[in-house]
Amino acid sequence: MKGIRRLAQELDISIGTVSRALNGRADVSPETRQRVLEAAAAMGYVPNQAGRSLRQGNTNAIGFMIELGADANGGNDNFFMGVFDGVQSVLARHHLDLVVLPCPTGEDPAVYLQRMMARRLVDGLIISATHRKDARIDMLTKMRIPFITLGRSNTPGDYPWIDLDFDGAARRAVDRLVSAGHSRIAIAVPSNDINLGFIFLDGYKAALARHGLAFDPALVVRVPSSELGGYQLGHELLAMKERPSAVILNYELLALGLYRQLGEAGLQAGRDLAVIGFRENPVSRYMSPRLTCFRLSLTGLGAAIGEALLATMPAYAEAYPLGRTQRIWPMELVPGESDGA
Amino acid sequence: MKGIRRLAQELDISIGTVSRALNGRADVSPETRQRVLEAAAAMGYVPNQAGRSLRQGNTNAIGFMIELGADANGGNDNFFMGVFDGVQSVLARHHLDLVVLPCPTGEDPAVYLQRMMARRLVDGLIISATHRKDARIDMLTKMRIPFITLGRSNTPGDYPWIDLDFDGAARRAVDRLVSAGHSRIAIAVPSNDINLGFIFLDGYKAALARHGLAFDPALVVRVPSSELGGYQLGHELLAMKERPSAVILNYELLALGLYRQLGEAGLQAGRDLAVIGFRENPVSRYMSPRLTCFRLSLTGLGAAIGEALLATMPAYAEAYPLGRTQRIWPMELVPGESDGA
Incomplete structure (x- = not known):
């Protein structure tokens, strides 16, 4: 005192x-x-807030776990910075703060999470880069720690999640390309077991089927979600016997390496190959040709995640009568110059 | 038990x-x-680690404060992800973990830091995006919290810091351009009071003087450190009465907007304007023309920051007999296609 x-x-x-x-x-x-x-x-x-937290039984902090491995989530861009701002805009109403927990490259995310939970740094948790089966979901459920996942998973349970509309983006990209006369459409998906790759591919297959086009596994190219992955993608597309006339990307920065590879072969996106990317970001807006892709509000997404998490925490639930959120976050198509439309 | x-x-x-x-x-x-x-x-x-930490008087966590405002530090790319990995590689030797403290856009960094320190989440702290005068340095010194700054500041004191070689990069860029015959060389610097802008500009001025070239304030263009800033930079360069033949960028992603602006005017970097960027990153490697810029090891930098911080903490100093580190981190020029050499 x-x-x-x-x-x-x-x-x-x-x-x-x-x-x-x-x-x-x-x-x-x-x-x-x-x-x-x-x-x-x-x-x-x-x-001495640590002493006070112990008496009150809470920390007034919310954690946000990210994975540093570049291929985990396309995290090597500004995606999370915008989402953090949105989450904090909600937490600030309750004098809560956000702490980011970065899982080192190469460490098992579940082991990392267990160790961080042992620190009792946070009252609730946001996890990202969900895998098809995600051990962290069972762990957090058993620990009775309030949490929400940014990304769906096949791990069963009635936990809250918000995910980008990978399915809808793939469908709308196919629709747009088919309308423009394309029938041989390739797709790039991640080379690991992150769940978004499966959802994106399913949306693509469903859209092809709706248009009466056969699914050709040879047109599915698995590359790392990076600029280098885009360069490799270009190499694979150019080496195909029966070249596709269009490609849909699960990650927007693939376009940069793809453009480069095309340019080295004297070809140009938009003219010689129609390209539709995933998320609009500052890079996709200034690349030439400008990338046709999908817009979403990162701070809006972050705020929705924050509110959905607080809705599951007894101390805040009254202010957020949302129930358990399981929600696809909308994305709006932004026409660019890369799909030749 | x-x-x-x-x-x-x-x-x-x-x-x-x-x-x-x-x-x-x-x-x-x-x-x-x-x-x-x-x-x-x-x-x-x-x-219950919170209880244990209180008894032991430490948290076994190290904090890393970043600023979310896109213009604060060019933080809208993968820079910090690589640095976090490097810091953690050192912390892991001592079973310490890293927690990232993201200061929301628009919040005063000093007020934010004070609040986070009150949480007693961390035993030591790394702060980034240092300003010319930085209130956080005095605050942490008074609180006797071990800290290191990523970035120099004019705030006096004998605190440890590591900074990128902004001075050396500006000098070498000028040297290279002068060798190639350029004498009218513009420079882009940040539009805020982040310290790196002053150091970069001083290095540029010193190099011009060494080559007997007069400093022309009209060639200093202040733009936000973003792709949009690069687009604005291109506009300003093209509007100059006596156009420069070369430009040096304090932030590599400016190149993307600059390329776009040049392209819209029928011009091309490397052919019509020599461009040298700052830090090599995956985007600069795949843009066309490939950006001439400077390479540094992000994980190496992170590891050096981690070791320099632990050297100031009594519990770990024995393992790191470095003394108080005040160090310029080296950067190596990587020739690209953008400066026409």
């Missing part, structure tokens, strides 16, 4: 107000809170 | 070994540790 008393004296406000400000309580104005935090910083005072 | 006893029984090993495995002690083999963690996960047992 000594530090708090000194702070209160210096700011000429009550000890109770200082304490409430430091505890992030809603009955303190943002201005007062900021004054208190700044004064505390200036005098080097750090309230 | 009930959970630990049941775990020990199930695995048929001693309670002491289980406890040491859960505590991440070095005298337990990695295999045993993994067996214990997996069994603990299977039965939903979570040791």
